[in-house]
Every structure is written in structure tokens, then in C-alpha cells.
Amino acid sequence: MSDPATTAAAAQVFSPEDEALLRESLRRCSPATLEAALAYRQGKDAKHLPAVVIGIIERFVDPELRPKLATGEDDLRLVEDLGIDSLTMMEIVMMVEEVVQMQINNEELRNLRTVGDVKTFIDCKARGLPLPKPSKFLPIEGIAAVMPIQPPFLFLTEALVGATSATAKYKISGQEFFLQGHFKDNPVMPASIMLESLGQLGVLYLLEGHPPEAGKMVGPGTIFFTSCEGVRCHRVCKPGDLLSLAVKPKRLKMPLATFEGSIRVGQEKAVVVEEFTLTFGYVEAAAPLPAPVTEAAPTPPPAEPLRVAAGT
Numbered sequence: 001m002s003d004p005a006t007t008a009a010a011a012q013v014f015s016p017e018d019e020a021l022l023r024e025s026l027r028r029c030s031p032a033t034l035e036a037a038l039a040y041r042q043g044k045d046a047k048h049l050p051a052v053v054i055g056i057i058e059r060f061v062d063p064e065l066r067p068k069l070a071t072g073e074d075d076l077r078l079v080e081d082l083g084i085d086s087l088t089m090m091e092i093v094m095m096v097e098e099v100v101q102m103q104i105n106n107e108e109l110r111n112l113r114t115v116g117d118v119k120t121f122i123d124c125k126a127r128g129l130p131l132p133k134p135s136k137f138l139p140i141e142g143i144a145a146v147m148p149i150q151p152p153f154l155f156l157t158e159a160l161v162g163a164t165s166a167t168a169k170y171k172i173s174g175q176e177f178f179l180q181g182h183f184k185d186n187p188v189m190p191a192s193i194m195l196e197s198l199g200q201l202g203v204l205y206l207l208e209g210h211p212p213e214a215g216k217m218v219g220p221g222t223i224f225f226t227s228c229e230g231v232r233c234h235r236v237c238k239p240g241d242l243l244s245l246a247v248k249p250k251r252l253k254m255p256l257a258t259f260e261g262s263i264r265v266g267q268e269k270a271v272v273v274e275e276f277t278l279t280f281g282y283v284e285a286a287a288p289l290p291a292p293v294t295e296a297a298p299t300p301p302p303a304e305p306l307r308v309a310a311g312t
Contacts, residue, residue, distance in 0.1 A: 014042050025098055029059045037099050046126050049100065050119050056095050057115065060088050071267055074116025075160070075167035075246050082115075100126060113137060113160060114167070135162035136208055146207050147200070148220040152177055155197035156245070159204055165248045166205040170197055174239030189237040194271050198261040199225050201247045202278050206257055210249075215285055222281035226256070230274025241265045255279050 022041060026034045033055025040048040058069050061082050068076055078084040084092070089112075093104050102125050111134030112118050124131050138159045144150060159168035172189055179187040206218045237243065247261040257278045263271040 022099065025095065026055075029055045033058070040100060044126075046123055049123050049126055052099060053096065053119050053122050054115070056092055056099065057082070057084075057118070059095070060084065060092055068267075069115070073264075074114060074119065074165070075244065076115045077113060077160070078115070078118070079113075096122060102126060111135065116165070117162070120164075133163040133209075133211075135160050138204070138208065143204065146220070147204060148223065149200055149203070153196075154200065155193065156200055156204065159201065161205055161209040163209060163211075165246065166201050166209055167247075168197075168201050168204070168245045170243045170245065172237060172239050172241050172243065179239070187239055189241075189243075191231075191233050191271070194233075194237065194243070194263055195228065195231060195273065195276070197243070198245055198247060198259075198263065198271070198273060199276060199278065201245050201261070202257065202259045202276065205247060205249065205259075206278065206280050210252065210257070212282055212285075216282040217285040218280050219283035222279075222283070224279050226277045226279050228273055228276035230272075232272045233270070234272065235265060235268050235270040237263075237265060237270055243270065250275065255281055 018041065019038065022037055023034065026037055033052060036048040036051035036055065039045065040052060054069055054072075058066050061069065061084065065082055068081060076082060078089065089109065093109060096102075097104055100122070102122075104125070108121070108131070112121055113135050117135055120132055123129075138146075138161065140157050143156050143159055144154060147154060147156075155170050156168045157170050159166060174187060176189075178190060178193060182188060182190055203220075203223050206223060207220060210218060212218055242265065244264045245261070246263075247259045249257060249259050251258040257280055258275050259273075259278070260275060261271075261273040262269065
């Protein structure tokens with residue numbers, strides 16, 4: 001909750017000239033964006049920042065991609081889902097700097113991959129809070145390298161793991177072994193497998209996103225599924241569908257980690273899980289390997305002159 005004295009002081013320094021400049025800067029943004037920006041500049045209440053950030057991003061996104069932003073999904077990827085290249089990102093950053101009056105270092109932008117990353121980053125900057133650990137992108141090879149679950153029972157083909165959530169993709173190819181009999185002449189992704197995929201994303205979060213105790217790490221062989229509650233299936237998923245998975249930890253204290261999860265296909269809800277719980281344990285973190293000592297290669301003996309055999 002904002003301090004009344006701080007709010008009053010902020011309102012006093014926001015002059016009519018400042019408002020005119022703000023309106024000019026946001027003239028091509030939506031009225032809702034301008035309203036949120038005015039509210040933020042007048043009161044410095046960070047609750048208005050998400051609407052400002054989303055509105056500015058929308059200004060630079062192609063019109064046909066803007067409906068994606070309206071869903072409010074934080075896992076939308078800036079490049080892959082919204083087509084924002086590096087130059088466009090710089091334009092967005094410059095406008096955010098101007099509107100909310102903060103300085104953003106270019107180096108700080110390297111790890112912003114999703115809409116949620118941008119919103120969290122701006123919020124932390126505005127509040128003077130430490131910046132969160134950047135999200136980590138893992139292709140299928142990176143996922144398989146750390147997961148105890150392996151193909152053909154691994155249902156994550158790429159993932160983005162952050163400090164407070166994880167998202168992933170999985171495309172149903174139609175070649176999955178379980179589709180051969182589920183169902184006859186009508187392949188449908190089993191709901192139990194979709195729940196399994198969310199559980200796998202929870203495992204990946206524990207291994208790559210959860211900060212363990214000093215000198216410890218989550219043991220891959222210690223993680224097991226224990227329970228789930230409030231599972232709702234909203235859509236049949238079939239070959240060709242691209243599943244977008246998301247999990248967020250709700251309670252996390254060793255040996256239990258409870259998550260909420262969801263799966264979408266495009267903008268349609270497929271599965272919602274109010275809670276699922278994994279059990280896990282810590283193991284000793286492996287000490288970093290010492291740098292190899294390289295010895296100078298021995299000097300080769302001088303080459304002998306080439307001898308050509310005489311023909312007989």
C-alpha cells in the first residue's frame with residue numbers, strides 16, 4: 001500500500017506540462033494505457049505498471065498478434081509468440097523509460113524472454129527491489145540432460161524456467177506409443193498423460209528454478225508424484241495440437257512442493273490443476289571440477305628428409 005505522504009509529494013511534482021508530454025508520448029497507445037500511466041505518474045503506485053508495460057508492448061506488436069496480449073498470459077514469448085526483434089525491444093524500452101521515468105541498462109535486457117519477465121523486471125526496478133533470477137530457456141536436449149524422466153516418456157520439448165514459475169511446450173505428434181490404443185481410430189491424448197506432463201514440468205522447476213540450501217541441490221532421484229486435487233479437463237487434445245504448459249509453486253518446503261498448473265492449446269483451456277504435490281530431497285552439490293592443467297606439448301624431432309624409393 002502506498003505511503004500517503006509519498007503519494008501526495010508525487011502528485012505535486014506531476015505538472016500539467018508533464019501530463020501533456022505523457023499524452024503525446026502515448027498518443028498511439030490505448031486509452032487504458034494512458035489512464036494507467038497517468039495513475040502511476042501521479043501516485044507512483046506500482047500496481048499500475050503491468051497495464052502500462054502491456055500497453056506499450058501492444059503499441060509495437062503487429063495488429064494480428066495483439067489478441068494474444070489480451071489473454072494476460074505471462075508466458076508469452078517476446079520473440080517467438082509476439083515477433084519482437086532486438087530493435088523493436090529497444091523502442092519499447094525507450095518508451096517505458098520515458099513514461100515511467102527510470103533508466104534501464106542494455107545488459108539488463110539480455111535475459112528478458114517473456115511478457116512476465118518484462119513486467120517483473122519493471123516492477124522490481126520501480127520498487128527498488130533486487131532483480132529476480134533470469135529465466136532459463138531449455139531446448140529438448142537441455143531438458144533431457146537434467147531430467148530423470150527420459151524419452152519416450154518425456155512430454156516437454158522446450159521449457160522456460162524462472163524464479164517463480166516454469167512454462168513449456170509439447171506438440172502431440174501422433175506417433176506416441178499410447179495413442180495406438182487410445183482410442184481405436186480416434187487418437188486422443190490421455191488426461192493422465194497431460195497431468196504427467198505438468199508433473200514433469202514441476203520436476204524441471206525443482207531441478208532448475210528452485211534455489212536450494214547452500215551447498216545442496218535437489219536430487220533428481222528423490223522427486224516423486226504424491227497427490228493432486230481439483231483437476232478439470234476442458235478440451236480434447238489430439239495429434240497436431242501444441243500444448244502450452246505452465247506451473248507455479250504455491251508451497252515449497254522440503255520434502256514437499258505443491259504447484260498449480262494449466263495447459264492451453266492456443267487460447268483455449270485444456271487442463272487446469274488446482275494443486276499437485278511432489279516430494280523431493282536435497283543432496284550434496286557436486287564440487288566444481290578443477291581447471292585442467294595443460295602441459296606444453298613436447299617439441300617434435302626434426303623431420304627427416306623425404307626419401308624416394310628407387311624403382312626396380
